[in-house]
Amino acid sequence: MKETLIHINKLVESGFIEKYAIAGGIAHFYYIEPSVTFDLDLIVAITRENNPLAPLAEIYEWSKRNNFETEGEHILISGVPVQFLLPYNELVEEALEKRREISLFGEVTYILSPEYLMAIMLQTGRASDRERLSRFFSEVDFDNGIIEDVLTRFKLKDKLTDFRKAYE
Amino acid sequence: MNNSDYISQLAKSKNSFHLRRANVSFEEKLKVIIELQKLDIEMSRTNRSRKTRNKIMKVWEIFF
Numbered sequence: 001m002k003e004t005l006i007h008i009n010k011l012v013e014s015g016f017i018e019k020y021a022i023a024g025g026i027a028h029f030y031y032i033e034p035s036v037t038f039d040l041d042l043i044v045a046i047t048r049e050n051n052p053l054a055p056l057a058e059i060y061e062w063s064k065r066n067n068f069e070t071e072g073e074h075i076l077i078s079g080v081p082v083q084f085l086l087p088y089n090e091l092v093e094e095a096l097e098k099r100r101e102i103s104l105f106g107e108v109t110y111i112l113s114p115e116y117l118m119a120i121m122l123q124t125g126r127a128s129d130r131e132r133l134s135r136f137f138s139e140v141d142f143d144n145g146i147i148e149d150v151l152t153r154f155k156l157k158d159k160l161t162d163f164r165k166a167y168e
Numbered sequence: 169m170n171n172s173d174y175i176s177q178l179a180k181s182k183n184s185f186h187l188r189r190a191n192v193s194f195e196e197k198l199k200v201i202i203e204l205q206k207l208d209i210e211m212s213r214t215n216r217s218r219k220t221r222n223k224i225m226k227v228w229e230i231f232f
Contacts, residue, residue: 001198001230026201033189034197036204038224071224079229104194138183139190 002105003078007066008042009107016058018045021099022111023085023092023120030102031114032135039074039081043096043112046086059084091116091123091154115146122151122159134167202228 011017022030024041046055063075074081087093095116102111112120118136121129136142151157189200205227212225 001228004230029197029201030194031190033186034200034204036208037201038205038226038228071226074224081224081226081228135186135190139187 001078001080002107004040004080004082005104005107005109007068007077008082009109011059011062015047016062017084018047019096019099020044020110021096022109023095023117024083027112027117028121028132028136030111031117032132032139039083041083041085043087043092044084045096055086056084089123091119091150094150095120113146114140114142115150118142118147119150119154119156122156122163123154125159130163130167133163198230202230 008020012020020042021027022040023043024039025035025037026040029035029037044056044059046058060070060075063070063077069076071081074083076082087096095112098113098116099110100113102109114136118133121133121136151160205225209225209227
């Protein structure tokens with residue numbers, strides 16, 4: 001994992017990506033009790049959009065040059081299947097802006113904050129999101145003010161009410 | 169002890185177990201994830217009726 005993070009940080013240093021943050025299952029499990037996941041999701045902001053139809057093309061070319069195998073959309077970086085994802089809506093864009101800097105295995109890295117992960121889970125609303133969201137409420141020391149603000153601005157308060165009715 | 173006492177005690181004990189596991193270091197959590205990956209692959213291999221949503225199923229080859 002340390003090696004994986006070193007390679008990802010090099011992508012930033014060399015200008016392929018402007019910024020990134022760990023998202024998805026691994027980000028969830030940074031905050032709550034882990035369960036199984038098989039990939040590492042990264043939300044990335046691209047620096048140079050040379051190919052607007054395939055904005056991640058440069059990353060896949062970089063992986064070829066570095067002899068990293070690909071499997072579907074995943075790139076196997078030092079033993080970890082990594083999926084690079086563009087911020088797909090305004091909430092995810094803001095989540096990337098407000099990412100947290102952390103240290104893992106002695107490497108500086110970035111991760112979405114618990115409040116934004118909770119908002120994204122609420123917005124996405126798959127069964128696994130609902131199950132994990134319920135754990136966030138019971139296991140994570142999150143900032144009530146931040147989540148209140150994010151849910152209000154992104155019009156997710158009704159979804160929270162529905163979620164609370166169903167799960168609490 | 170009646171059943172509802174037992175169930176409530178069990179729920180408390182489960183909650184406290186999950187809370188403890190939520191508060192271990194990320195490195196420890198990663199070890200758990202890798203063990204769970206092995207278990208998930210083995211269970212999928214031996215139980216054909218088990219459905220999975222995972223597109224990729226491979227144990228991470230990483231060193232601590």
